[in-house]
Amino acid sequence: MKSLIDQLDQEHNLSQSQLTTLLQNITPELSEYLFEKARATSQNYFGNAIYTRGLIEFTNYCKNDCYYCGIRKSNSNAIRYRLTKEQILSCCKQGHELGFRTFVLQGGEDGFFTDEKMVDIISSIKKAFPDCAITLSIGEKSYDSYQKFYNAGADRYLLRHETATDSHYASLHPKNLLLSTRKQCLQDLKEIGYQVGTGFMVGSPYQTIENLVADLQFIKEFSPHMIGIGPFIPHKDTQFASEPAGTLELTLFLIGVLRLLLPNALIPATTALGTIDPTGREKGILAGANVVMPNLSPTSVRKNYSLYDNKICTGDEAAECRLCLEKRMNKIGYYLSSERGDFQPII
Ligand code: 5AD
Numbered sequence: 001m002k003s004l005i006d007q008l009d010q011e012h013n014l015s016q017s018q019l020t021t022l023l024q025n026i027t028p029e030l031s032e033y034l035f036e037k038a039r040a041t042s043q044n045y046f047g048n049a050i051y052t053r054g055l056i057e058f059t060n061y062c063k064n065d066c067y068y069c070g071i072r073k074s075n076s077n078a079i080r081y082r083l084t085k086e087q088i089l090s091c092c093k094q095g096h097e098l099g100f101r102t103f104v105l106q107g108g109e110d111g112f113f114t115d116e117k118m119v120d121i122i123s124s125i126k127k128a129f130p131d132c133a134i135t136l137s138i139g140e141k142s143y144d145s146y147q148k149f150y151n152a153g154a155d156r157y158l159l160r161h162e163t164a165t166d167s168h169y170a171s172l173h174p175k176n177l178l179l180s181t182r183k184q185c186l187q188d189l190k191e192i193g194y195q196v197g198t199g200f201m202v203g204s205p206y207q208t209i210e211n212l213v214a215d216l217q218f219i220k221e222f223s224p225h226m227i228g229i230g231p232f233i234p235h236k237d238t239q240f241a242s243e244p245a246g247t248l249e250l251t252l253f254l255i256g257v258l259r260l261l262l263p264n265a266l267i268p269a270t271t272a273l274g275t276i277d278p279t280g281r282e283k284g285i286l287a288g289a290n291v292v293m294p295n296l297s298p299t300s301v302r303k304n305y306s307l308y309d310n311k312i313c314t315g316d317e318a319a320e321c322r323l324c325l326e327k328r329m330n331k332i333g334y335y336l337s338s339e340r341g342d343f344q345p346i347i
């Protein structure tokens with residue numbers, strides 16, 4: 001098995017059957033071998049710097065009904081909120097003072113935020129903080145809308161594909177949501193010129209090793225600038241409430257594999273990873289991740305942006321999260337960078 005990892009390290013690719021073999025044979029020893037290589041690759045591109053993105057969860061209204069998600073429209077227990085433009089700008093101001101140079105605007109697919117409103121918000125942020133990157137994470141939109149947001153100053157877009165297998169996609173989403181639409185959106189975003197992030201949940205219901213291999217192959221082929229993966233975690237108000245969560249071991253292993261597949265990609269150690277294990281984010285960095293995304297949302301709404309149960313950091317001020325992460329990163333030999341942290345192509 002170690003020879004497969006050596007090959008992956010050298011060629012940044014493996015065949016479908018090799019990836020399958022690798023995922024079927026995960027052991028703690030093999031994982032450690034993989035993580036050493038993945039860390040070395042991260043070090044090579046990013047040194048000991050960990051990029052930070054300030055996450056602003058600005059609306060938890062959503063018109064979609066993804067079976068796994070706590071803010072799905074049919075969850076009548078969700079307490080819904082929207083931030084005003086002024087509130088969003090004040091999160092950015094606070095974030096800027098704390099050293100953030102990327103703001104991620106994430107929300108459900110909320111019709112209240114028309115293209116016009118989004119353009120106004122994006123251009124206002126850009127005007128007030130011209131040295132910052134803006135990342136959007138607001139779901140599936142038309143080419144035209146994506147173009148408008150880009151023209152207004154959005155730099156990056158996160159849209160996880162969730163699973164690259166149509167039948168699995170259909171077991172996680174209602175009929176009106178299609179993997180083909182998701183893929184089209186990702187192509188559109190890339191064509192427009194965004195730095196694009198995609199990714200998937202690890203251990204989502206019905207997921208097989210074959211599905212995961214398809215995810216890895218899709219990502220290798222699409223070659224996104226950013227890759228976000230995290231364990232599936234059940235939410236009590238969904239039909240997957242009693243499904244088991246994805247495991248730390250498998251998530252870390254996949255982070256390591258993704259680092260070797262796309263050596264210069266921006267890969268966050270996600271909040272979901274920090275939720276299933278108290279030092280999950282540190283372990284994510286040590287498995288090859290190089291980004292953290294602390295929360296900048298006002299504490300008054302934090303607990304309502306509940307995609308899954310027991311989400312961490314819901315009671316902590318932005319400054320506390322930043323400090324906490326800084327300490328965590330320092331403890332494992334890394335430091336939080338205050339740069340924008342754009343994707344750098346390999347030359
Ligand atoms: N567990 C883990 N991740 C989830 N997401 C949504 N619901 C859950 C859940 N129950 C992830 C999806 C989405 C991202 C914003 O959050 O992958 O793309």
Ligand code: FES
Pocket residue numbers: 294312313316320321322324325
């Ligand atoms: Fe939020 Fe530690 S990162 S409290």
